[in-house]
Amino acid sequence: MGDINIRVRKEVIKCKKCGNPKSFFYLSDFAYGQRLIFLKDATKYAFINLIEDIYFLDYTNMVKEILSENSIDFTNETLDDIVNETYGITCDLIDECVVDFSQTQKKCNVCHSTEFERNLIEPESLIEIEVPVISHNRWEVMSRDERKEIVKKELISKNKILLI
Numbered sequence: 122m123g124d125i126n127i128r129v130r131k132e133v134i135k136c137k138k139c140g141n142p143k144s145f146f147y148l149s150d151f152a153y154g155q156r157l158i159f160l161k162d163a164t165k166y167a168f169i170n171l172i173e174d175i176y177f178l179d180y181t182n183m184v185k186e187i188l189s190e191n192s193i194d195f196t197n198e199t200l201d202d203i204v205n206e207t208y209g210i211t212c213d214l215i216d217e218c219v220v221d222f223s224q225t226q227k228k229c230n231v232c233h234s235t236e237f238e239r240n241l242i243e244p245e246s247l248i249e250i251e252v253p254v255i256s257h258n259r260w261e262v263m264s265r266d267e268r269k270e271i272v273k274k275e276l277i278s279k280n281k282i283l284l285i
């Protein structure tokens with residue numbers, strides 16, 4: 122699908138442990154349904170618009186179906202968490218990285234600490250970055266049954282359902 126330019130708010134803060142600066146990028150709060158996905162300790166990014174994404178709703182329904190078939194209770198919140206944690210399996214690799222929607226950018230690239238100072242070390246700025254758009258070419262060619270089988274395996278491997 123190629124790359125797009127998106128506008129992000131940039132904050133630079135220091136790692137609490139080693140003192141190295143790290144830039145953090147945020148989409149506008151009004152960018153409803155849009156997500157910036159962090160890859161490789163947030164040294165790479167990808168973009169998705171979940172409202173326009175053609176598989177997201179069907180995927181969510183599929184997870185619901187599988188949970189119900191396995192008599193697993195869930196709330197909207199746990200469902201969201203499970204979808205967030207597993208939706209990457211529908212996505213093509215980006216620069217050989219697996220897309221993981223649950224990865225956060227709160228990790229120092231140098232020492233891997235997840236703790237950062239509170240104060241910005243430079244004024245917050247709005248910048249434009251070019252990022253790849255998440256695609257589903259592999260997912261697209263599968264039948265719904267094949268997809269459901271993969272989702273089931275993923276839920277088992279993430280301990281969301283037990284193999285019966």
Ligand SMILES: [Zn+2]
Nearest residue numbers: 136139229232
């Ligand atoms: Zn550090």
